[in-house]
Amino acid sequence: MSQPALLSKLPDVGTSIFSVMTQLAQETGAINLAQGFPDYDPPRPLLEALARQVLTPGHQQYAPMPGLPRLRDAIAAKTARLYGHLPDPATDITITSGATEALYAVLAAVVRPGDEVLILEPAYDLYGPAVRLQGGVPVYVPLQLPDFRPDWDQVAAALTPRTRLLMINSPHNPTGAVLTPEDLDTLAALLRNTDTLLLSDEVYEHMVFDEARHSSVVGHPELRERAFVLSSFGKTYHATGWKVGYCVAPAALSAELRRVHQFVTFSVSTPTQHALADVLPLTELYDELPAFYQQKRDLFRELLAPTALRLLPVQGGYFQVADFSVLAPSVSDEDFARRLTRETGVAVVPLSAFYHNRQDHHLVRFCFAKQESTLRAAAERLARLG
Structure with a gap:
């Protein structure tokens, strides 16, 4: 019995680039600075509150x-x-x-x-x-x-x-x-x-x-x-x-x-x-976040300063965009991201993924919402870029 024809509502949309790069990081053992998630735990008061509330009758x-x-x-x-x-x-x-x-x-x-x-x-x-x-x-x-x-x-x-x-x-x-x-x-x-x-x-x-x-x-x-x-x-x-x-x-x-x-x-x-x-x-749990993430931004930028990556300004959030055109002027951002993951051991996201027409400006995005040890380990690997 044949299956009925299915016309996709999004025929041009495949698996998210974030999932693709995370999977590639897992396959290669690369440090994942592609997907935007921290590698540290939530605040202790929140974890304790959840443990308490899970055990509270009527909260299920x-x-x-x-x-x-x-x-x-x-x-x-x-x-x-x-x-x-x-x-x-x-x-x-x-x-x-x-x-x-x-x-x-x-x-x-x-x-x-x-x-x-x-x-x-x-x-x-x-x-x-x-x-x-x-x-x-x-x-x-x-x-x-x-x-x-x-x-x-x-x-x-x-x-x-x-x-x-x-x-x-x-x-x-x-x-x-x-x-x-x-x-x-x-x-x-x-x-x-x-x-x-x-x-x-x-x-x-x-x-x-x-x-x-x-x-x-x-x-x-x-x-x-x-x-x-x-x-x-x-x-x-x-x-x-x-x-x-x-x-x-x-x-x-x-x-x-x-x-x-x-x-x-x-x-x-x-x-x-x-x-x-x-x-x-x-309120201190969110009042302290600007300083917490600014320290990570500043550290990551300092660690990457010796490389040939040109770091663009970051006013907020927890992502760093970098221009790699000096390193690979004829390489697409997607190819560069894959190469960086495989050869250097650091996974990033190509910025063209954020354009509907995949416009390529030779830019990639790093996530710096990571422990200091993770950022330093990534920087050591990225130092190979020169």
Whole structure:
């Protein structure tokens, strides 16, 4: 009996480059600086809270669909403390299975077939396919090299009456660029007389360096009225495998998000939510993150300074982009990444993976969210590059 024909909704999309490079690292024994996850444990208070909550009677069943009230209360308090805005925890905050689910649910909720969605690229590889799965049309606007700043005139030119949503990401993955308060003011002016919604991916919000402060859309009175703002406990607490995130949005927007969320995951792990609610008032756990990651950034840059890699600026997040054109001017970034993994023993991600058309600027991305010993071991291997 023959199998029925299956027409793929994403025929041009294969296995994620992050999975490919991680598998190659495992096969070759390379140090994995490709995929964005720490190789150290979450804070001890969080682990102890989870152990305690797992053993608490009644915490093994479904949590409420929008998230535990006590966790949403804690998020509201944190948001007010950091950004000067107190969202209503009952209507404006939704707990999701990572920021990934939140992002997908937002797109499924608001993007209709034929709607245009503006994406500033390079961009996280989920954005474009998730738009297309809703029947939307991704419209790509390039960030400007070498510092990956948005050209707001180009953004304005790309806006049309069909633009349903604009997606921004700060601190930015993969480049570490950070939007400023002036950027948000400019964006507000561009969107002011439109019906365009905004999705602000802020999962690296607690990793902004050199005494700068994160400029959250939640803290911008005009923008937050049209925005879904996403954050990630996995990034904040070094627990990417827990897959817990949240979305802050006005009540009307949150209601649409929840219509989808209830049919995707419905709710997120109950004991995990209780554990996060226990530790979120411990503000030092996230207040110390800028210095914690800046030290890693500075160490990694110092260790790589003797190589022929040209390191681009990093204002936030936990990724370092490097230009390898001096070393291999005629080699593609994907081939260079594979060669680096096999021959040097350090796995990286080619930056072309973050462009819809695989645009190649001879750049690769390292993750420096690693123990000092890991970074030093990687640097020793990379020293072979000269």
